Amino acid sequence: MPRYPMQSHKPRLVVQNVSRSFGGRAVVRDLSLVVEAGQLTCLLGPSGCGKSTTLRMVAGVEEPDQGRILIDGEEVFGPGVRLPPEARGVGLMFQDFALFPHLTVAQNVAFGLRKGEGRAARVDELLERVNLSGFQAKHPHELSGGEQQRVALARALAPRPRVMLMDEPFSGLDNRLRDGIRDATLDLLKEEGTAVVLVTHEPGEAMRMADEIALMRDGVIVQRGAPYNVYNAPVDRAAAAFFSDINVIRGQSRGALTQTPFGAFLTPGQTDGAAVDIVIRPQHLKIDFDRAGRGPNPTIQDGTAARGLVTRARFLGHESLVEFRMDHDGSTLTAAVPGVFLPKPGTALWLMIRRDRCFVFPA
Numbered sequence: 001m002p003r004y005p006m007q008s009h010k011p012r013l014v015v016q017n018v019s020r021s022f023g024g025r026a027v028v029r030d031l032s033l034v035v036e037a038g039q040l041t042c043l044l045g046p047s048g049c050g051k052s053t054t055l056r057m058v059a060g061v062e063e064p065d066q067g068r069i070l071i072d073g074e075e076v077f078g079p080g081v082r083l084p085p086e087a088r089g090v091g092l093m094f095q096d097f098a099l100f101p102h103l104t105v106a107q108n109v110a111f112g113l114r115k116g117e118g119r120a121a122r123v124d125e126l127l128e129r130v131n132l133s134g135f136q137a138k139h140p141h142e143l144s145g146g147e148q149q150r151v152a153l154a155r156a157l158a159p160r161p162r163v164m165l166m167d168e169p170f171s172g173l174d175n176r177l178r179d180g181i182r183d184a185t186l187d188l189l190k191e192e193g194t195a196v197v198l199v200t201h202e203p204g205e206a207m208r209m210a211d212e213i214a215l216m217r218d219g220v221i222v223q224r225g226a227p228y229n230v231y232n233a234p235v236d237r238a239a240a241a242f243f244s245d246i247n248v249i250r251g252q253s254r255g256a257l258t259q260t261p262f263g264a265f266l267t268p269g270q271t272d273g274a275a276v277d278i279v280i281r282p283q284h285l286k287i288d289f290d291r292a293g294r295g296p297n298p299t300i301q302d303g304t305a306a307r308g309l310v311t312r313a314r315f316l317g318h319e320s321l322v323e324f325r326m327d328h329d330g331s332t333l334t335a336a337v338p339g340v341f342l343p344k345p346g347t348a349l350w351l352m353i354r355r356d357r358c359f360v361f362p363a
């Protein structure tokens with residue numbers, strides 16, 4: 001049943017309306033996904049939202065209750081079709097990737113390759129590309145964690161998988177190593193041109209690696225898009241909160257406007273009288289100084305300033321986080337400021353909200 005006619009474009013990976021329950025509980029619900037060759041899609045979401053189960057169904061180690069999975073237009077799972085994992089042309093890499101301890105580095109990388117011409121050359125090529133030339137004869141116990149991880153990557157890529165499936169592949173690594181290995185891994189995956197599905201619960205990792213983020217919650221994809229779009233246009237309050245701390249100002253929409261101590265916000269599309277949440281990331285609160293009990297003048301971009309007292313200020317390295325107790329209702333707001341800004345607790349400051357950086361959601 002060819003869904004994609006011969007002459008038309010066949011995405012590398014198509015997951016169609018796939019569902020899976022365990023003991024009557026739906027863990028993945030009617031999930032669909034398309035990943036092109038050379039593209040990296042991150043399944044991002046909190047623990048237990050069904051990311052790993054989705055990945056395992058693509059790998060073929062878990063069976064969907066329903067749905068179809070196609071690789072290069074070929075059905076690998078569907079009504080009456082169940083291709084085993086080894087026949088799907090997928091490469092796997094998991095957090096606890098285990099190299100074969102009794103095999104050398106070269107033998108580990110060669111493991112999935114057929115004997116014959118080109119085998120040794122492919123092993124050497126990959127080891128060079130993960131910066132491990134000369135490591136061929138070593139055994140895994142002689143390698144650092146980062147080196148073992150690179151061997152595992154070379155091993156998974158050696159047979160030129162059509163789809164590479166990675167489940168939290170960097171979480172076992174030292175923090176200092178992680179960013180370098182992520183970048184090197186991404187470069188190699190791009191050179192190989194394979195389609196990649198990477199599971200992570202870390203927004204930072206997804207932002208760094210993904211062409212497309214598929215944000216998951218309770219077994220469904222709630223939003224997908226380029227990292228920039230998912231970060232800057234979240235579908236709801238929880239999607240915004242998944243990527244950073246957020247500040248929430250609750251108000252009531254009247255005539256497409258919501259009045260707050262920070263001035264009026266446009267809240268089009270909200271029913272009259274409906275409670276709305278105005279959501280703003282700490283980076284997008286503007287701080288101004290107290291001018292003898294007065295703040296800066298209102299502007300169209302930033303609205304009216306509201307006064308608060310600093311309750312805590314912390315330096316985090318690249319930015320400072322300053323917490324305020326607001327005069328008007330005693331609520332707490334947090335502002336992030338680049339560099340070092342550590343006002344003493346009790347300092348009165350004025351906050352403004354950038355209108356172009358806030359999100360409005362029904363409460």
Ligand SMILES: Nc1ncnc2c1ncn2[C@@H]1O[C@H](COP(=O)(O)OP(=O)(O)OP(=O)(O)O)[C@@H](O)[C@H]1O
Pocket residue numbers: 022023027045046047048049050051052053054201
């Ligand atoms: N084989 C199984 N039998 C029963 N329940 C399972 C099985 N596999 C997964 N689950 C349950 O399904 C839910 C989703 O698991 P899954 O591993 O897909 O989530 P996840 O988003 O990858 O989370 P994590 O990051 O913690 O692995 C969890 O509640 C888990 O306990």
